[in-house]
Amino acid sequence: MNKFDNSPTNKILIVGLGGIGSNLFELVLPVLSKSMQSLEIHLMDDDLVDVSNLAHQRFTESDIGLSKAETLAARYQNPDNLSIISHVEKLTKSSQLIGYDLIIVAVDNDAPRKLVHRDGILWADLRCQGDGWIIIDNETDISTTAKLPVQNQPTGCQLPGAIESGNIEFGFAAVAAIGAQWLCQKLRMLRGENTRAPGFAMGYLTHGQMKI
Numbered sequence: 001m002n003k004f005d006n007s008p009t010n011k012i013l014i015v016g017l018g019g020i021g022s023n024l025f026e027l028v029l030p031v032l033s034k035s036m037q038s039l040e041i042h043l044m045d046d047d048l049v050d051v052s053n054l055a056h057q058r059f060t061e062s063d064i065g066l067s068k069a070e071t072l073a074a075r076y077q078n079p080d081n082l083s084i085i086s087h088v089e090k091l092t093k094s095s096q097l098i099g100y101d102l103i104i105v106a107v108d109n110d111a112p113r114k115l116v117h118r119d120g121i122l123w124a125d126l127r128c129q130g131d132g133w134i135i136i137d138n139e140t141d142i143s144t145t146a147k148l149p150v151q152n153q154p155t156g157c158q159l160p161g162a163i164e165s166g167n168i169e170f171g172f173a174a175v176a177a178i179g180a181q182w183l184c185q186k187l188r189m190l191r192g193e194n195t196r197a198p199g200f201a202m203g204y205l206t207h208g209q210m211k212i
Contacts, residue, residue, distance in 0.1 A: 009038040009039065009040060010037065010038075010039050010040070010101045010102065010187060010190055011039075011040045011042065011099055011100045011101050011102075012039060012040065012041045012042065012100065012101065012102045012103075012104070012183065012187075013042045013044060013097070013100040013102070013103045013104070014041070014042070014043055014044065014104045014106065015044045015045070015091050015103065015104065015105045015106065015107060015112055015116070016044075016045055016105060016106040016107035016108070016112075017043055017044075017045040017047070017057075017068040017069060017072060017106075018045075018047070018053070018057055018068075018106065018107075018108070018156075018157060018172075019056045019057050019128070019156075019157035019158075019172030019173075019176075020106035020126050020127075020128060020157065020172050020175055020176045020179065021043075021045070021104070021106040021126075021176075022057045022058035022059065022068065022072060023057070023058055023172065023173060023176040024104065024106065024126070024176040024177075024179045024180050024183070025041070025043065025058070025072055026058050027176060027177065027180040028180045028183055028184060029041075029076060029082075031180075031184060032081075032082060032184075032187075033079040033081070033082055035081060035187075036081065037081060037187070037191065038081050039081060039082050039083070039187075040082075040083045040084075040085060041082060041083070041084050041085070042085045042086075042087060042100070043068075043069045043072055043073055043084065043085070043086050043087065044069060044086075044087040044089060044091060044096075045067075045068045045069045045087075045088070046067075046069075046088055046089050046090045047067075047068050048065055048066060048067060048068065049063040049064050049065065049066050049067075049068055049071060050064065051064055052163055055158075055163050055168050056157060056158065056163075056168055056170075056172055056173075058072070059071065067086070067088045069086035069087060069088050070086045070088060072084075072086070073085065073086035074086075090112070091105075091107075091112040091115060091116075092111075092112075092115075093115070094115060094118070094119045097115065097116065097119050097120055100120070100121075101121070101122065101190060102122050102123070102183060102186050102187065102190075103116055103120045103121075103122070103123040103124075104123070104124050104126065104179055104182075104183060105120075105123065105124070105125050105126070106125075106126045106127075106176075106179070108154040108155055108156055108157075109151060109153075109154045109155075110150065110151045110152075113125050117138075117145075120138065121138070122137075122138055122186055123137060123138050124136070124137045124138075124179055124182045124183070125137070126175045126176070126178070126179045127175065128157050128171035128172045128174070128175050129155055129156070129157065129158075129159065129171060130158070130159045130162070130169040130171055130204075131169040131170060131171045131174075131204050131205040131206050132171050132202070132203070132204045132205075133171040133172075133174045133175035133178070133202065133203060133204075133205075134148075134175065134201070134202040135175060135178050135179065135182065135198060135199075135200065135201055135202070136148075136200055137182065137197075137198075137199055137200065139199055139200075140199065140200040141200075144200055144212060147212050148212070157171065157172040169205070170205060171204070171205060174205055178198050178201070181197065181198055182197045182198045185197035185198075
């Protein structure tokens with residue numbers, strides 16, 4: 001229980017702190033810090049900040065070479081109701097998912113996604129490439145997810161050569177915003193409030209929402 005509203009402390013896990021995850025974290029942090037709810041936000045990523053990340057991720061030149069998870073966790077002085085905890089590691093086993101109420105997975109490969117899909121309770125899987133984006137969550141029908149292409153190789157937010165040419169596309173920002181909406185509304189549901197959260201959707205910023 002917590003000192004703010006006598007409700008349990010909810011634990012949130014964000015897996016992957018690249019274009020989607022780092023932007024989603026900074027979108028929800030001001031909202032959650034003003035909440036009267038006690039929360040733990042756990043940030044998981046084993047990557048270090050690289051110069052190629054600076055165009056579309058929430059890092060600066062002074063962060064290059066540092067842990068993404070530790071950098072974001074240390075950047076903000078914890079508000080009274082929030083604990084921000086870094087995990088400098090890959091998601092490789094089910095035991096890493098134990099104890100979380102809400103899980104956001106925003107990675108570039110299928111292995112961690114499959115773990116979350118199988119073992120998470122309330123989760124959202126956020127993906128993008130170029131100006132395309134997709135959200136899948138625990139309520140998405142298995143017949144829908146079965147139609148999605150298998151990803152055998154890691155796929156980043158930006159198309160090859162986009163950063164060097166200045167052709168940054170913003171699918172990452174679109175799905176980060178959708179994920180932030182999902183997270184905040186799911187927290188309200190956990191508190192017993194009557195609301196709705198985004199479900200499965202996919203689309204392109206240029207061509208609009210698509211059907212599978």
